Amino acid sequence: MKPAPFDYHAPRTLEAAIALLARFELEGVEARVLAGGQSLMPMLAMRVARPQVLVDLGKVEGLDYIRADGDALLIGAMTTKTAAAESALVAAQQPLFHAATRLVGHRQIRNRGSVGGSFAHADPASEYPAVALVQDLQFRARGPSGERWIPAAQFFVSYMTTRLDPAEILAEVRLPPLPPGTGWAIQEFARRSGDLALAGIAATLRRERGQCTDVRICAFGVNATAVRLPAAEQALLGRPADGEHFSRAAAIAGESLEEPMSCIHASADYRRQLVRVLTGRCLEEAATRAA
Amino acid sequence: MTTRQRTTITVNGTRYEREVEPRLSLADFLRHELHLGGTHVGCEHGVCGVCTVLIDGCSARSCLTLAVQADGAEVTTVEGLRDRESGRLHPIQQAFIDAHGLQCGFCTPGFLMTTLELLRDNPEPSDDEIREALGGNLCRCTGYQSIVESVRLAASRLRG
Amino acid sequence: MIRDQLPTSQVRYVGREVTRIEDPGLVAGSTQFIDNLALPGMLHCAILRSPHPHARIIRVNANPALALDGVVAVLTPEDVRRLANPALTAPAGWGTHCLATDKVRFVGEPVAAVAATSRHIAEDALELIEVEYEPLPPVATAAEALADGAPLLFEQHGSNVIQARVYDWGEVDRVFAEADQVVRSSFRWNRVGANPTETFGCICQWDLADNSLSCYGSYQVPSFWGLARSISLNLPANKVRVISQPMGGAFGGKGGARATDIAALLSRKAGGRPVKYIEDRMEYLLAGFGQSWDRHYEAALALTADGTMTGLRVKLIDDQGATAEGYGTISVAKPLAAFTGNYRIEAARYDTTLVVTNRAPTAPYRGYGPPPHFLVLESLVDLAARQLGVDPAELRRRNYIGKEQFPYTIPSGNEYDSGDYAAVLDKALALAEYPALRRRQAEARTAGRLVGISVVSTVEPGVFDWNAYATVGVQGVGVPEGVRVVVDILGNVTVVVGFNLQGQGQYTIAAQVVADFFGLELGAVRVTTAPTDLAPPHFGQGGSRLGVAVSSAVLGACRKLEADFRRVTAHLLGVPLDEIELMDGRFRMKSRPDAGMSLAEVAGLMLGRSDLLPPGMEPNPQASCVWTAPGRNAPDDQGRCRSYLTAANATHVVMVEIDRDTGHTEILKYVVVDDCGTRLNPAMVDGQIQGAIAQGVGAALYEEYVYDGQANPLVTTFVDYLMPTIHEVPRTERDFVVTPSPTTAFGAKGCGEGALHTTPAAVICAVNDALAPLGVALTETPASPQRVWRLLRQAGLG
Incomplete structure (x- = not known):
């Protein structure tokens, strides 16, 4: 299990990294960005990923930070998950993202794995894209022609594919605040603790006069990307935040999935069941946090 | 073919400078370039944790890190646990x-x-x-x- | 029992919880596992493996690989046809060469190999080898293998059946006809396997001048592998030297026959340069020695109205995979050693069919066959208890072999040495607070929770003997385990053995015996392994035998030394031999204990002053002892023989809860009480039990090698082969009973495999107890959430 040969560059600046990617694109050389490497390395070792060049962001200055931007939080793409998990700022301002971070793998993985890398890798079983969709995260992409902000709803395209162009690099993630009074929850089901989720749900909701408002439910691990479940969300809007309605929404969540993935650990119908169960549990949990 | 990279890694307090192939994992670098065989390899795909070392004080799977990524880093392996002078176990x-x-x-x-x-x-x-x-x-x-x-x-x- | 055997006034080590002499090197990271070893000029091997389950090989062109910079040699089917023989199998004739020559029979079967200056380059070179296959229809399941007109894996046999044999013990048909109650069920045990954290590895060097071969590697049974290589590689056995390195676990599941032959032949083709092969994890999962027990059972238990078990019928169709090279066949035979478990069952029938399919060959794994058998037996006992309305613990107790009945010969022929099953059960029930546990269960059920409890008892046949396997073509009665105890001129003691470290701590056991025998500090005793050409006859780890075998052999060798040293002392002191005794490390006069000589004094004298020795005595302060189990015999026409020397036993009490929505099983309580006779090192016994429970939980809930309908393996990484982590293994509560074995030196019994016999049955029985009120039952392993959820849905839940 040794990777096929590749060349390696470790630029010091984002500009230099982008210039390298632009050059390789022009030359028809297959280049890949290396962030923490925790997902890419196994693919290299198994030779299922065979880039000709790796451009490592590890030495790029200024991509490792967590800072407040008004009510929002800005996280540099190369910030490690451990840094995010241990950040008091993240814990205080972004409880859902914080909880999601703690669900990622194990300590050794979080120590190396970057926040930006997980978003850009866009593994459908990853917790992060689901949080992005629930909370309308925004992604700052830098490329040869400057920078642009990509909203979460457009960022994830399909299985391990994002809106980023070949010469673009995800530089920063912007997490808007959860509106006051928002209840949140994230739960997942995996065969073993720390394994990739067979299915998971991230959800937020608010309550006004006992009625659900602004319900957001997103499933991960079931389709090629994380998916919002609008039918289930709609079913709760304006309805009482109680077990009966949560159950109904959960049932709709399971039914509304489009062709869930199937693997040896979970068939499509079992994934529907997991989504149903986890949706119900997340809504219950979120409701306890909603003011 | 690929260009070897000059890589400097401090392992258990000793600085090593080597020309390495980019595709060499940190685990293989430690084991086969530096002959520090105490870091074992169990799966090479990041699940078993057998190859765990500390990189700049943080635990990491050395099979999921390229040696070139650790350029400039301080790595601690099991060989670094014992007291250097007395040889006493940690x-x-x-x-x-x-x-x-x-x-x-x-x-x-x-x-x-x-x-x-x-x-x-x-x-x-x-x-x-x-x-x-x-x-x-x-x-x-x-x-x-x-x-x-x-x-x-x-x-x-x-x-x- | 320990005291009787050791000339010491105070036993300091044997039977005590001493720390292991193996450990300092292991925690320091300095123990030389095979991949830590490098030889001058060494090359690295990578193996090209078949992507097809079943295909004819039309053409292999390895020349492009040879052209790659850094590649020194390639090995092709053509080479091995010329230079090697097919593997030894049991039964004979169901194996192939180390590389597939005419056709491939499973995904992952070696087809060609490369030796290069690095493993990276060797893997690059594999991509340049051209292989043309003609796919053949695969045999994906045992049922397909047995179907009329099935494709044949070995055309020369005219069938996919390796062996079909029915064993009849007693009047089975009569007891079933007369039974008041017969419970029956089918069971499907899916493949699991050893997966030690270290995979197999070797370095082979073919000496072209001498035409001899040296193999360094993680070899569990070195002399056995050496002998097999001499046959596969056309070398005289005394020209094959196997040097076993410390192993990162094995559990039976560490192969390497093919890889050793491949590396050896590459060394031969590379002008005698050493060639290293380290199996990677995907290779291990695909085609290593890591898959065991692929079984389909139909079984029935006969009882009288009062709950007396009278008969057991087990029909087994066993999918051996593509060949018999992994000795998976033996695992079908081993249940004969404990077929009827803890119970007095007068008659039994075992109807076995072993077939080949295009799945990977099966291999040994801790327990070597009985764990699935006990799942079947114990599940039937629970079914019977449910039908009779008797508590499952009570039904077991009624049928236990009584402690006064030992030695007890079971219908399948083996003799159990000793035991007190009721005492073990009582202790387990007390520790579990069984009545309170049942009350908790009742309350939980009332609240709609799915909570189940099991009380499962099994016997662990220990100290294996070859006669157990004669029925599948392995001939032999007796397995030697030899040691040499050497005292140097200064009185330092070294024990030379033929096996290497694997985790169980047998070096420490050897040192414990020597240290107590000669009054030494434990740390002063050195234990070392010898290559096969220098080692005493040996087998190595296997069949829960090495602790008993080594302690017995070391004791035997110490006694021989004691006899010689007493003679020297008596001669020197001018007293009769009877007047000299060994006590607390001194050879002293019985009448004047202060007069005598130390071990060092006698040894120094033997080696330095031959003039003072008794006439005719050699200056040789060392002794060998080769131990084998006493009283073994050849099997009769129904396979009956005294095979395993000891019979340990255990009862596990397990409580689980099943999530009604997801089918996930959580273990709420786990209680173990075992009896493996004298515990030579209680901490090590404890470690064996807890470790085997972890593996048993894996087999019951998590681990499974899955194949698709075309015999393609779907589990090729640790992302899918789910070994329990620290979160999945229950915190157990443990206690023990000691019923010494009357047949071994210290009264110890084999205990290395123990809990793996019991845990899968205990967990699955608890799951089924939880499901029982719903009227559904799980009859397939593992109890994965998805599988359990399907049952819940069938019952109208989920």
């Missing part, structure tokens, strides 16, 4: 012996390095915290109970 190593925290010993260096990080950050962990910290290390021999006891013993000895 209290964590001794605790694993005393509490029978190993059988075949192949996964043990990974557990020791993970424990080193845990007890540095949390000198008095609960059993649940110990289990949480060691969740990424597979052991096929012990059934883990004696490992938890070893970590508990090490923690109490380190607290003195």
Whole structure:
């Protein structure tokens, strides 16, 4: 299990990294960005990923930070998950993202794995894209022609594919605040603790006069990307935040999935069941946090 | 073909400079370039935790890190645990012996390095915290109970 | 019992919880596992493996690989046809060469190999080898293998059946006809396997001048592998030297026959340069020695109205995979050693069919066959208890072999040495607070929770003997395990053995015996392994035998030394031999204990002053002892023989809860009480039990090698082969009973495999107890959430 040969560059600046990617694109050389490497390395070792060049962001200055931007939080793409998990700022301002971070793998993985890398890798079983969709995260992409902000709803395209162009690099993630009074929850089901989720749900909701408002439910691990479940969300809007309605929404969540993935650990119908169960549990949990 | 990269890594306090192929993992670099064979390799795809080392003080799977990525880093391996002068085992190593925290010993260096990080950050962990910290290390021999006891013993000895 | 055997006034080590002499090197990271070893000029091997389950090989062109910079040698099917023989199998004739020559029979079967200056380059070179296959229809399941007109894996046999044999013990048909109650069920045990954290590895060097071969590697049974290589590689056995390195676990599941032959032949083709092969994890999962027990059972238990078990019928169709090279066949035979478990069952029938399919060959794994058998037996006992309305613990107790009935010969022929099953059960029930546990269960059920409890008892046949396997073509009665105890001129003691470290701690056991025998500090005793050409006859780890075998052999060798040293002492002191005794490390006069000589004094004298020795005595302060189990015999026409020397036993009490929505099983309580006789090192016994529970939980809830309908393996990484982590293994509560074995030196019994016999049955029985009120039952392993959820849905839940 040794990777096929590749060349390696470790630029010091984002500009230099982008210039390298632009050059390789022009030359028809297959280049890949290396962030923490925790997902890419196994693919290299198994030779299922065979880039000709790796451009490592590890030495790029200024991509490792967590800072407040008004009510929002800005996280540099190369910030490690451990840094995010241990950040008091993240814990205080972004409880859902914080909880999601703690669900990622194990300590050794979080120590190396970057926040930006997980978003850009866009593994459908990853917790992060689901949080992005629930909370309308925004992604700052830098490329040869400057920078642009990509909203979460457009960022994830399909299985391990994002809106980023070949010469673009995800530089920063912007997490808007959860509106006051928002209840949140994230739960997942995996065969073993720390394994990739067979299915998971991230959800937020608010309550006004006992009625659900602004319900957001997103499933991960079931389709090629994380998916919002609008039918289930709609079913709760304006309805009482109680077990009966949560159950109904959960049932709709399971039914509304489009062709869930199937693997040896979970068939499509079992994934529907997991989504149903986890949706119900997340809504219950979120409701306890909603003011 | 690929260009070798000049890579400088400080391992257990000693600075090493080598020209390495980019595709060489840190685990293979430690084992086969530096002949530090205490870091074992169990799966090479980041699941078993056998190859755990500390990179700049943080536990990491050395099979999931390229040697070139560790350029400029300080790496600690199991060979760095013993006292250099006296050769005495680190209290964590001794605790694993005393509490029978190993059988075949192949996964043990990974557990020791993970424990080193845990007890540095949390000198008095609960059993649940110990289990949480060691969740990424597979052991096929012990059934883990004696490992938890070893970590508990090490923690109490380190607290003195 | 320990005291009787050791000339010491105070036993300091044997039977005590001493730390292991193996450990300092292991925690320091300095123990030399095979991949830590490098030889001058060494090359690295990578193996090209078949992507097809079943295909004819039309053409292999390895020349492009040879052209790659850094590649030194390639090995092709053509080479091995010329230079090697097919593997030894049991039964004979169901194996192939180390590389597939005419056709491939499973995904992952070696087809060609490369030796290069690095493993990276060797893997690059594999991509340049051209292989043309003609796919053949695969045999994906045992049922397909047995179907009319099935494709044949070995055309020369005219069938996919390796062996079909029915064993009849007693009047089975009569007891079933007369039974008041017969419970029956089918069971499907899916493949699991050893997966030690270290995979197999070797370095082979073919000496072209001498035409001899040296193999360094993680060899569990070195002399056995050496002998097999001499046959596969056309070398005289005394020209094959196997040097076993410390192993990162094995559990039976560490192969390497093909890889050793491949590396050896590459060394030969590379002008005698050493060639290293380290199996990677995907290779291990695909085609290593890591898959065991692929079984389909139909079984029935006959009882009288009062709950007396009278008959057991087990029909087994066993999918051996593509060949018999992994000795998976033996695992079908081993249940004969404990077929009827803890119970007095007068008659039994075992109807076995072993077939080949295009799955990977099966291999040994801790327990070597009985764990699935006990799942079947114990599940039937629970079914019977449910039908009779008797508590499952009570039904077991009624049928236990009584402690006064030992030695007890079971219908399948083996003799159990000793035991007190009721005492073990009582202790387990007390520790579990069984009545309170049942009350908790009743309350939980009332609240709609799915909570189940099991009380499962099994016997662990220990100290294996070849006669157990004669029925599948392995001939032999007796397995030697030899040691040499050497005292140097200064009185330091070294024990030379033929096996290497694997995790169980047998070096420590050897040192414990020597240290107590000669009054030494434990740390002063050195234990070392010898290559096969220098080692005493040996087998190595296997069949829960090495602790008993080594302690017995070491004791035997110490006694021989004691006899010689007493003679020297008596001669020197001018007293009769009877007047000299060994006590606390001194050879002393019985009448004047202060007069005598130390071990060092006698040894120094033997080696330095031959003039003072008794006439005719050699200056040789060392002794060998080769131990084998006493009283073994050849099997009769129904396979009956005294095979395993000891019979340990255990009872596990397990409580689980099943999530009604997801089918996930959580273990709420786990209680173990075992009896493996004298515990030579209680901490090590404890470690074996807890470790085997972890593996048993894996087999019951998590681990499974899955194949698709075309015999393609779907589990090729640790992302899918789910070994329990620290979070999945229950914190157990443990206690023990000691019923010494009357047949071994210290009264110890084999205990290395123990809990793996019991845990899968205990967990699955608890799951089924939880499901029982719903009227559904799980009859397939593992109890994965998805599988359990399907049952819940069938019952109208989920």
